[in-house]
Amino acid sequence: MSKGTIKKVAGPLVIAEGMRDANMFDVVRVSEQRLIGEIIEIHGDQASIQVYEETSGLGPGEPVESTGAPLSVELGPGLIGSIFDGIQRPLVDIMEATGNSLTRGVEIPSLGRTKKWHFIPAVAVGDTIEPGDIIGTVNETEIVLHKIMIPKGINGTVKSITEGDFTVEETVAIVTDNNGNDIRVTMLHKWPVRVGRPYKxxxxxxxxxxxxxxxxxxxxxxxxxxxxxxxxxxxxxxxxxxxxxxxxxxxxxxxxxxxxxxxxxxxxxxxxxxxxxxxxxxxxxxxxxxxxxxxxxxxxxxxxxxxxxxxxxxxxxxxxxxxxxxxxxxxxxxxxxxxxxxxxxxxxxxxxxxxxxxxxxxxxxxxxxxxxxxxxxxxxxxxxxxxxxxxxxxxxxxxxxxxxxxxxxxxxxxxxxxxxxxxxxxxxxxxxxxSLYVDNMGKWFTQKVNDSWMSNRTRIMRLLHEESELEEIVKLVGMDALSAPDRIKLEAARSIREDFLHQDAFHEVDTYTPLVKQFKMMELMLHYFDYATEALGKGADVEELVKLPIREKIGRFKYITDDKVDKEYDDIITALSREIEAVIRKEEA
Missing domain, CATH: 3.40.50.300 (P-loop containing nucleotide triphosphate hydrolases)
Known part of the structure; x- marks a missing residue:
């Protein structure tokens, strides 16, 4: 363990000398208050330390002590539902121990050491295990099953394993490694934060x-x-x-x-x-x-x-x-x-x-x-x-x-x-x-939701881009300069913007839209565009098509609860066809 003294303090940066034996990214304790810090640069026997706590009051000559280990997190039962600060100190536990203000130098373990968790083994005595194998489970919350995995570096045979209530530090299993040594396995292990966890x-x-x-x-x-x-x-x-x-x-x-x-x-x-x-x-x-x-x-x-x-x-x-x-x-x-x-x-x-x-x-x-x-x-x-x-x-x-x-x-x-x-x-x-994932995801959407998902998405994007071009023309020469088909394009795009893309995060129904409902919303807006464009070809008046009463129902479809979506969708499609037919007949008459 390397020990040195403070030479200079500059805000959260502390320069310590006499740290020749320390390593990069070692966690250190600074001053008598034992503030936590991390070495981020070394020159000779001088170490630059970023301190993760307020450094006011520190001065030259105060002691600095390296722990010899990098900044690591504690991994095990107790993570879910917890509130940590930036270096995994448990804020609720600190509040209970010291009050509402964060106290400098407080040393409280990230995961509680007294709470017992019910461990259920997933392997038996005599089973061979390797890093990543699940040896047991803990019901951390009602919806999360915490799987206790063998840490990296342990290979061997299960010598003993016990079901029961344990703290995170108590031994739940003993593994005999390939050299015949017994290794005690707990539900807690540490991992350095700057190193990605390994995978196959x-x-x-x-x-x-x-x-x-x-x-x-x-x-x-x-x-x-x-x-x-x-x-x-x-x-x-x-x-x-x-x-x-x-x-x-x-x-x-x-x-x-x-x-x-x-x-x-x-x-x-x-x-x-x-x-x-x-x-x-x-x-x-x-x-x-x-x-x-x-x-x-x-x-x-x-x-x-x-x-x-x-x-x-x-x-x-x-x-x-x-x-x-x-x-x-x-x-x-x-x-x-x-x-x-x-x-x-x-x-x-x-x-x-x-x-x-x-x-x-x-x-x-x-x-x-x-x-x-x-x-x-x-x-x-x-x-x-x-x-x-x-x-x-x-x-x-x-x-x-x-x-x-x-x-x-x-x-x-x-x-x-x-x-x-x-x-x-x-x-x-x-x-x-x-999104560069669109093409890769297209196959999933067409298989799991509907064959027309990607074609509908493409059409909606095209309408939105064409609307931006038409808006430039409208700004220059006014709405009257647009042809009837372009007016319908603008109206369809406005409907997509205001009724589909706009979503109320605080509305109990609109806050979340399942994929099937999203698809039906796309269908309704494109049906209106297709039917109205077709009606224009049959002589229908564009103003009548813009003012169709059913358009309000299309706009309010996003507030329909999931159990009523199918019926409402069918009703709107029927009403849309009926109203457009009425406009066409009116013009023919």
């Missing part, structure tokens, strides 16, 4: 992560195991989009990282999630959620660690064979922490002061997402989908964080301030957003 194989994504958000599922889908970015200016709804995805995405586990966000937004999450009912199970959403709260008033260095802590926990549940959705809100604040630490280290700055390694650090984070075959004889398939919000200053996505992110992710949901000001939410701009 990485597979290409094959199915979408269904979110119930129409603009996402229909136009810009994300794959299970995919990566997406949500850039947007202040007030454009990034956080609400992230909340909606956390609530409704088809994931077994949600890991939500509030990285440098406003405290009141994290408070909303903490208040909302326990109250929300999981649509699949009827239980509280917190029973499958891990929250990491590192708000903007917390020490800046811990922001940098919070992203890695979150994705390591997500990888752990992925290795169990679960589908995990990770929300990082926002990576811009994380990049700002990188920039601050880089500046204090006096590194050569890159564009806009960000460190030259910004792009590679972002890639290291996003590349840990994916669809993988986990270690172990079973070969479980797990998914980790990563969705990162980006907060570019002034909404300018040409800035370095946005551009570096766009080079990595395959889905870009570009939030638009103009749409937000017009109260169109989610404010995802359909002209600038894209």
């Amino acid at each position: 194989e990485k597979l290409p994504p094959a199915m979408p992560l269904v979110t119930g958000q129409r603009v996402i599922d229909t136009l810009f889908p994300i794959a299970k195991g995919g990566v997406a970015s949500v850039p947007g200016p202040f007030g454009s709804g990034k956080t609400v989009v992230q909340h909606q995805l956390a609530k409704w995405a088809e994931a077994d586990i949600v890991v939500y990282i509030g990285c440098g966000e406003r405290g009141n937004e994290m408070t909303d999450v903490l208040n909302e999630f326990p109250e929300l009912k999981d649509p699949k199970t009827g239980h509280s959403l917190m029973e499958r959620t891990v929250l990491i709260a590192n708000t903007s008033d917390m020490p800046v260095a811990a922001r940098e660690a919070s992203i890695y802590v979150g994705i390591t926990i997500a990888e752990y549940f992925r290795d169990m064979g679960y589908s995990v959705a990770l929300m990082a809100d926002s990576t811009s604040r994380w990049a700002e922490a990188l920039r601050e630490m880089s500046g204090r280290l006096e590194e050569m700055p890159g564009e806009e002061g960000y460190p030259a390694y910004l792009g590679s650090r972002l890639a290291q984070f996003y590349e840990r997402a994916g669809r993988v075959v986990s270690l172990g004889k079973e070969g479980r398939e797990g998914y980790l989908s990563a969705i990162g919000a980006v907060s570019p200053p002034g909404g300018d996505i040409s800035e370095p964080v946005s551009q570096a992110t766009l080079r990595i992710v395959k889905v870009f949901w570009g939030l638009d301030a103009n749409l937000a000001y017009r109260r169109h939410f989610p404010a995802i701009n359909w002209l600038t957003s894209y």
Whole structure:
């Protein structure tokens, strides 16, 4: 264990001397207060340490002690439903021990050491095991079965295994390794956050992560195991989009990282999630959620660690064979922490002061997402989908964080301030957003939902793009200059915008739309366009077609409950045909 003394303090950066025996990324304890920090640079016997707690009051000569281990997270029962800070300190336990304010230097284990969990063995004495094998299970919550896996580096034969109630530190099994040594296995193990957890194989994504958000599922889908970015200016709804995805995405586990966000937004999450009912199970959403709260008033260095802590926990549940959705809100604040630490280290700055390694650090984070075959004889398939919000200053996505992110992710949901000001939410701009998963996902949508899904999506995108071109003409010469077919195009596109793409996150029915209902909504809007275009060819008046009473019912279809969708759809199609026929007969008469 390397011991040294403080030479210099510069905000969250502490320079310590006498640290020749320490290693890069070692966790250290700084001063008599035992503040936690991490070595990020070494010159000779001098170590640069980023301290994850407030450093006011520290001075030269105070002791620094290396633990000899990298920053790691504790993995085991007790993660689900917990609220951690950026370095996996349990905030609720700290509050109970020290009060409402975070006390510096407090040492409380991430996972409780006194609670007992009922362990049920999944292997028998004499079975051979290897890293990744499941040796038993624990019912962590009513909806999450926590699978206890053999840590990396243990191969051998099960010598003993016991069913019963254990704390995370108590021995549940003894494994005799290939050299004849007995190894005690507990339900707890640690993993360094900056190292991705190993797996057997990485597979290409094959199915979408269904979110119930129409603009996402229909136009810009994300794959299970995919990566997406949500850039947007202040007030454009990034956080609400992230909340909606956390609530409704088809994931077994949600890991939500509030990285440098406003405290009141994290408070909303903490208040909302326990109250929300999981649509699949009827239980509280917190029973499958891990929250990491590192708000903007917390020490800046811990922001940098919070992203890695979150994705390591997500990888752990992925290795169990679960589908995990990770929300990082926002990576811009994380990049700002990188920039601050880089500046204090006096590194050569890159564009806009960000460190030259910004792009590679972002890639290291996003590349840990994916669809993988986990270690172990079973070969479980797990998914980790990563969705990162980006907060570019002034909404300018040409800035370095946005551009570096766009080079990595395959889905870009570009939030638009103009749409937000017009109260169109989610404010995802359909002209600038894209998804590179569309073609891969097309086969799944046509097989699982309807053969016409992709053709309908293509037609809707075409109508929206043609509308933007027609709007330019209308601005120049007015609506009267448009032909009757172009008027119908504009009306159909307006209906798609206002009734399909606009979705009320706070309406009990509209907040989530199943894929079958999304398809029927597309069908209704395209039926109106097709019938009206056909009627124009038969001499129908365009004004009459625009003012059809049934159009209001088409617009309100999104508020129909799932059990009434089929009947309402049939009624609207019948009424639409009847009303258009009436307009045609009126013109013929």
